[in-house]
Amino acid sequence: xxxxxxxxxxxxxxxxxxxxxxxxxxxxxxxxxxxxxxxxxxxxxxxxxxxxxxxxxxxxxxxxxxxxxxxxxxxxxxxxxxxxxxxxxxxxxxxxxxxxxxxxxxxxxxxxxxxxxxxxxxxxxxxxxxxxxxxxxxxxxxxxxxxxxxxxxxxxxxxxxxxxxxxxxxxxxxxxxxxxxxxxxxxxxxxxxxxxxxxxxxxxxxxxxxxxxxxxxxxxxxxxxxxxxxxxxxxxxxxxxxxxxxx
Amino acid sequence: xxxxxxxxxxxxxxxxxxxxxxxxxxxxxxxxxxxxxxxxxxxxxxxxxxxxxxxxxxxxxxxxxxxxxxxxxxxxxxxxxxxxxxxxxxxxxxxxxxxxxxxxxxxxxxxxxxxxxxxxxxxxxxxxxxxxxxxxxxxxxxxxxxxxxxxxxxxxxxxxxxxxxxxxxxxxxxxxxxxxxxxxxxxxxxxxxxxxxxxxxxxxxxxxxxxxxxxxxxxxxxxxxxxxxxxxxxxxxxxxxxxxxxxxxxxxxxxxxxxxx
Numbered sequence: 001x002x003x004x005x006x007x008x009x010x011x012x013x014x015x016x017x018x019x020x021x022x023x024x025x026x027x028x029x030x031x032x033x034x035x036x037x038x039x040x041x042x043x044x045x046x047x048x049x050x051x052x053x054x055x056x057x058x059x060x061x062x063x064x065x066x067x068x069x070x071x072x073x074x075x076x077x078x079x080x081x082x083x084x085x086x087x088x089x090x091x092x093x094x095x096x097x098x099x100x101x102x103x104x105x106x107x108x109x110x111x112x113x114x115x116x117x118x119x120x121x122x123x124x125x126x127x128x129x130x131x132x133x134x135x136x137x138x139x140x141x142x143x144x145x146x147x148x149x150x151x152x153x154x155x156x157x158x159x160x161x162x163x164x165x166x167x168x169x170x171x172x173x174x175x176x177x178x179x180x181x182x183x184x185x186x187x188x189x190x191x192x193x194x195x196x197x198x199x200x201x202x203x204x205x206x207x208x209x210x211x212x213x214x215x216x217x218x219x220x221x222x223x224x225x226x227x228x229x230x231x232x233x234x235x236x237x238x239x240x241x242x243x244x245x246x247x
Numbered sequence: 248x249x250x251x252x253x254x255x256x257x258x259x260x261x262x263x264x265x266x267x268x269x270x271x272x273x274x275x276x277x278x279x280x281x282x283x284x285x286x287x288x289x290x291x292x293x294x295x296x297x298x299x300x301x302x303x304x305x306x307x308x309x310x311x312x313x314x315x316x317x318x319x320x321x322x323x324x325x326x327x328x329x330x331x332x333x334x335x336x337x338x339x340x341x342x343x344x345x346x347x348x349x350x351x352x353x354x355x356x357x358x359x360x361x362x363x364x365x366x367x368x369x370x371x372x373x374x375x376x377x378x379x380x381x382x383x384x385x386x387x388x389x390x391x392x393x394x395x396x397x398x399x400x401x402x403x404x405x406x407x408x409x410x411x412x413x414x415x416x417x418x419x420x421x422x423x424x425x426x427x428x429x430x431x432x433x434x435x436x437x438x439x440x441x442x443x444x445x446x447x448x449x450x451x452x453x454x455x456x457x458x459x460x461x462x463x464x465x466x467x468x469x470x471x472x473x474x475x476x477x478x479x480x481x482x483x484x485x486x487x488x489x490x491x492x493x494x495x496x497x498x499x500x501x502x503x504x505x506x507x508x
Contacts, residue, residue, distance in 0.1 A: 024359075108342070115306055116340035120354045120406070121328050127357065 004227065008205045012197070014125045015133050025131045032135030036097050040143060043096070044089055048147040051084050052076055052154025060158065060165035069165055073172040074179025076155030081184040082191075085147035087236055090195035093140055094228035098203040101132055102224035105207025106217040114208070124208065133200040140196035141189045148185065152176060191239045198235060199228045255282040255442030256317050256330055256409040263302060263312035265295075265466075272298050274466040275312065285436050285443045287453040290463035291488060296446040297337070299463065300414050303444065304334050316410070330410065333403035337415040339395035341387040341402070347374070348383035351402045373401040377431060393424030400431060411435075413445040417452050429455055450489060454478075462488065 022029065055076050063069050105128055108114050114124050159167040167175075206224040210216045258280040265273040272295045280286040290296050301307040303314055305321045314321040316330050341350045349356075351373060352366040361369065374380055377397040387395060396416060403411055416432065417425035429452050436443055436456075447453055453460055454474045461471040462485050470480040478489065 104344075111343075112336050112338055112340040113342050115301075116334070116336060116342070118306060119304055119327075119332070119334040120357070121324070122353070122357050 004205065004209075004223075007209065008201050011125070011129065011205045011208070012201045015129050015201070018123070018126050018130045019134075021126050021130060022134055025126065025134075028127075028131035029134050029138075032131050033139055035100075036093070036135060036139040037142075039096055039100075040093060040139075041146065044092060044143045044147050045150045047088060047092060048080075048085065048150040049154040049157075051088060051147075052080060052151030052156075053158045054154075055079055055084070055151075056155040056158035056165070057162065060162060060167075064165050064167075069159075069167050070171055070175050071179075072155070072159050072165065072167060073175030073177075076159075077152060077176040077180040078184060080148045080151035080155075081180060081188045083188075083236075083240075085144045085151055086188045086192040086195060087232065089140060089143050089147050090192060090199065090232045091229055093136065093143070093196070094199045094203075094225055094232065097136060097139075098199045098228045099221045099225050101200070101203035102206045102210075102221045103217055105129075105204055106210030106220040109208060109210045110213055110217060129200075129204045129208075132204060133197065136200040137193060137196045140199075141192045144188055144192040145185075148188065187243050190243070191236065194235055194239055195232050198231045202228045202231060254409055255284070255440050257282050258303065258410060258442065258444065259315040259318075260303070261313050261315070263299070263314065264310050265298060265302065265307065266310055272466050273302070273309075276466075276468060277312075278461060278468065278471060280442055280444055282442055283436070283440045284458045285432070285445065285456050287445045287447060287457035287460045288463055289447055289450070289453045289460055289488075291448060294463045295466045296448075296463055297414060300334075300412055300444070300446045304332065304412055331406050331408045332410045332412075333406045333408040334412040335396070335399045335403050335414065335416060337418055339387070339399040341395060341398055343387050345387075346383065347379070347385050347387070347390070347398050350387065350398060351405055353402065354406050369405060370401075373404050374398075376404070377401050378427075391424075392419050393421075393427065396420070396424075396428055397431070400428075400435075404435070408441055410442045410444070413443065413447075415447055415449075416445065417447065417449045425449065425452065428452075432456055464488075 056072055059075050060069065060072050063071060108128070117124050117127055156169060156172050159165050159172045160169050203224045206220040206227070210220040260279070261277050263273055263276040264271065276299065288296055288299060298307065302309055303321070305327055308322070316326055316332070319326045319329070321327065342353070345353065348367065348370045352370045355361045355366045355369065371380070371383065374382060377400055379394065379397055379401065382390070382394065382398070387398070390398065413432065416428050420428065432443065432445070433456050435441055445456065457474055459472060460474055460477045462469045462477060464484055469482045470477045470485045472480070477485065480486070
């Protein structure tokens, strides 16, 4: 585990040093952005709609009973911004995109495509890792913005239509506006940026470390997804503490 | 056969050794390949041929010994960048997500050595040279094994190499495709004077193209010399490898008799 962690940090360091080459790899960054957006946007919106809805459904009736239903917008708004959208989107992206990255790079490693790049003096970090890491670092925060907005809509739909809550749309929006600050959104976006870097680095490292044919590719994909999810949850705690401290 | 006058470069290996998990794979190998020479490393599967090739191209680090290109050690990446060295992998190692043209032009495009129009022209010329005109927009998955190998050779040629390494260039090919690849290999050496190091267990190819042959067995060279010298080598393992064939004296008795028409 510590060996993998060390490898991830080394790869991250090499990728950061390669950042000045990002413009040269612009076309590949765009291709990766399209891949990530195309594969995940619909799923992200659907997931967020239901998360927002369930949140309102779980909290709404209990709060309405106590006459606190005008706080529902605030609860849904803050939960989506600070916690649910960044974490759920990161888990979704780890499953969909992290696995695909590990599988693609792993298959290139097994079938000597990466050796072929090296013999042509093409640095695999510049060619493969950099575009993926840059693309995921842009795409995940953008998906989180979509997720927050759709989650709010999901919460509104339930709050307005559920007879136990019966909150007006105006009331929900007002509550949301009172409770949510721009810094809450920024807070979630910063978290998601950290998660994106972790997912990209873990997936690419697992791909590059693949050995042993198709079975090895399967092993790398599993490790990439599991390690990413564990790291997302650990980082979530660390970031939350850090951002609370800064607040 | 004497090597042609060339722009090829000299490769020298001194006391190269490598072990994996305490198991020696290469044992103190020393040899030199002269500019423009076709040097074939032959041996049975598992003898260490591919491991040796990976060391020569700098993909593996030796436990002991050194590899020199024109007197400079291969280890630092600058040496390989200073000389034009290419490798044709056993599987072709084409990038499956790129088209044939993108694969062949990858080196020029990534290093921004030529404008895109010039790259397209060079790619078409190299593909045509290897009988692959019109395959530019196809994906590697749509090609046969022989075509993939020829695309891999075209990709190597784009570098205008001074030294080419071939890993099992005729494996998994039918005899006709294997002969075509062998002919191309000879033609490239004759026309361009490239130094070529070929790793193979294909005896016909080895004796057909080599200026010199080395027979590798259990990480050591059992024989090294011209094809005639290797053919006449007294080592029993070398002779066993060279003479192995499919003549089984008992086989005809076990074949079912064809039914009368």
